[in-house]
Amino acid sequence: MVAAVLAGVLIVVVVVTLWPGGSSATSEVDGNQDAVLYSAGHRPLAPDFTATTLTGSRLNFASYRGQVVVVNFWGSWCVPCRSEASTLGDLAIQYRPAGVSFLGIDVRDTTASADAFVQAFHVGYPSVNDASSAVTLQFSSVVPIAGTPTTLVIDRTGHIAGAVFGSVTYPELETILTSVTKKAG
Numbered sequence: 001m002v003a004a005v006l007a008g009v010l011i012v013v014v015v016v017t018l019w020p021g022g023s024s025a026t027s028e029v030d031g032n033q034d035a036v037l038y039s040a041g042h043r044p045l046a047p048d049f050t051a052t053t054l055t056g057s058r059l060n061f062a063s064y065r066g067q068v069v070v071v072n073f074w075g076s077w078c079v080p081c082r083s084e085a086s087t088l089g090d091l092a093i094q095y096r097p098a099g100v101s102f103l104g105i106d107v108r109d110t111t112a113s114a115d116a117f118v119q120a121f122h123v124g125y126p127s128v129n130d131a132s133s134a135v136t137l138q139f140s141s142v143v144p145i146a147g148t149p150t151t152l153v154i155d156r157t158g159h160i161a162g163a164v165f166g167s168v169t170y171p172e173l174e175t176i177l178t179s180v181t182k183k184a185g
Contacts, residue, residue, distance in 0.1 A: 088168065105127065105139075107130050
């Protein structure tokens with residue numbers, strides 16, 4: 001009970017202090033205050049974590065260092081996650097030649113439901129199971145992961161360069177990816 005209350009308080013504090021609206025450390029993407037780019041020097045460091053993929057493999061996030069990574073927090077029960085799945089899949093294919101990796105974080109879900117989602121929506125990149133929300137809470141300590149879907153773009157140095165809080169659109173994520181991939185980090 002105490003842990004749940006502390007986690008809730010932490011989320012509120014992070015959301016209040018880090019929410020992107022109006023900060024000089026962020027800029028809106030395509031006029032949407034829920035899609036932001038973090039300014040150089042103001043990019044939070046993404047936490048390292050180890051988790052199990054939906055296929056049963058161990059994944060260490062530190063192994064992605066040196067790459068641009070799109071991290072999408074989703075759940076099979078999340079209706080907006082269903083609507084954005086094809087956009088994420090298309091962008092994953094488009095940016096693969098540029099060395100961009102995509103990773104899903106399946107939040108508060110059963111493996112069976114997550115597997116069904118991955119099959120139904122032809123998700124072609126790995127996802128880790130985060131049934132306990134432990135990975136989500138780690139990220140929430142540096143950016144406001146207030147719900148699903150949330151999509152983060154991690155630069156080559158392991159810092160969060162951009163975010164979409166809510167459903168991702170093709171133009172928004174493409175704008176963020178173009179900005180991040182054309183820079184050295």
